[in-house]
Amino acid sequence: MLKLKYLFDNSDLAEMILGNWEFDQESIDLFKYYRVSSNAIYPFQAQGKTQFLRFSPKAEKYRENILAELDFISYLRSEQYGVLEIVVSKNGEELVEVQTPWGEYFASVFKRVAGVQLNKTDLNDIIIFNHGKALGKLHQLSSEYKPINNKRWSYSDVLNWIHNILIDIPNETLALMETKLLQDYFDSIPITKNNFGLIHYDFEFDNVFFDEESQSCNVIDFDDAMYHWFVMDIEQALDSLQDCISAEMFQQKKQCFMDGYRTEYELSDDMMSLLPACRRFANLYGYVRILRSVEKRWENEPEWLVSLREKLIKAMKNKSSSFGMEI
Structure with a gap:
């Protein structure tokens, strides 16, 4: 932010x-x-x-990141992807x-894209299936994508950016440790054309629209796109799903989402083992973005800003709960 x-x-x-x-x-x-x-x-x-x-x-x-984002969007449109x-x-x-x-x-x-934001629908099985299908198609197209002029940054670039932010802020030892743990962990994972590519990163319900007429999804906001394992997008999407679905329905909806995904793209089962590390990455990235945002204070801040700062600091606490633990 x-x-x-x-x-x-x-x-x-x-x-x-x-x-x-x-x-x-x-x-x-x-x-x-x-x-x-x-x-x-x-x-x-x-x-x-x-x-x-x-x-x-x-x-x-x-x-360069913005230009690369726009290049990727143009590529997706050229492939008739809903974007x-x-x-x-x-x-x-x-x-x-x-x-x-x-x-x-x-x-x-x-x-403006056609359709309704997923979080404003009833999230029935058809919609959830198409949400997964849209992500699978995105990853299939990404696996074939070769940027010509500009290239987005990668998970490793993000972790380097995080390190450079944290190194100048006192009392962030655990966050720095988390950065090193994640860098070492991801560096140990083999990268292939089938498991790694340019991902959306924020494939959540407010960025995906379901179009009733075409029975398909349209996607917005590629601002956070980066090169990462495709499973990172799955983790973010499922985390968003968990916020909108009752606990007793989650496993069934998760299966529905993955069924849709696999109609367009197949990830090996061992890739799904990266989900916990991907959640750690998202938590660390979110933590540091908030930390950087709230770092400076002003005198006589308006009430809405004081309230927002308190809310963000609480979010930081939740995101940092697993920092430094073994992956």
């Missing part, structure tokens, strides 16, 4: 950046439905169709770099 100082609504900034694209002026009213987390997202319309402006400070992102569509700017650019009074920003625009 972005540092807390970037989590404020700034519709003037959004409108200035959006000026690089065609848009319906009256649709600026939709800016009130903005959200800010890893990026700022502002909805608007162009020729009556809903689109989304996504931007973030250049200091918070790597240009969001990039909208080019007035100058024909997918990624715009903007100098503003508030600093330098990266920005892109995407069309």
Whole structure:
């Protein structure tokens, strides 16, 4: 997530950046439905169709990672995979770099995908099966993907980034130990074309939409994509499923998800043994992103920010509960 100082609504900034694209002026009213987390997202319309402006400070992102994300999305669309569509700017650019009074920003625009977010459905077996099927198809396409111009970072790059953040923060011995444990563990796992590739990383219910008409899923938000074992995506998806399904129904829904997945892609059973380590990776990555976000404090913080900080610190505690334990 972005540092807390970037989590404020700034519709003037959004409108200035959006000026690089065609848009319906009256649709600026939709800016009130903005959200800010890893990026700022502002909805608007162009020729009556809903689109989304996504931007973030250049200091918070790597240009090559964003370009590689956009390349991967274009590849998936070329393979008729259900994924969001990039909208080019007035100058024909997918990624715009903007100098503003508030600093330098990266920005892109995407069309709205068809369907309903999975967490707003009844999560019946057909939907769960298609959720798994969509992830299996993504991994099948990823296994064949060879980037031409830009390449996303890998799990190892992420762990190096984590180490570099932690090394400058006092009292993070256990988190540093966890980083080393995970690096050593994953370095011992053989990488093959069939088990490793560019993953979504955040294949959760708020990023997957079920389209009733086509009986298929459309996927958004590849901002966290990285090279990792495919099972990492499975772990994240199942963890999200667990949050939405009763405990007594989880095993049946998990099997339904995996049945859908295997219609498109087959992972060896031994890969599933990586699930606990993948959960540890997700917890560590989430912990450090929050740590970096909340590190700085200001005088007279608004009540919502104080409340958010308390919530995030509680989340950090939960994520760090297994740090340093044997994998």
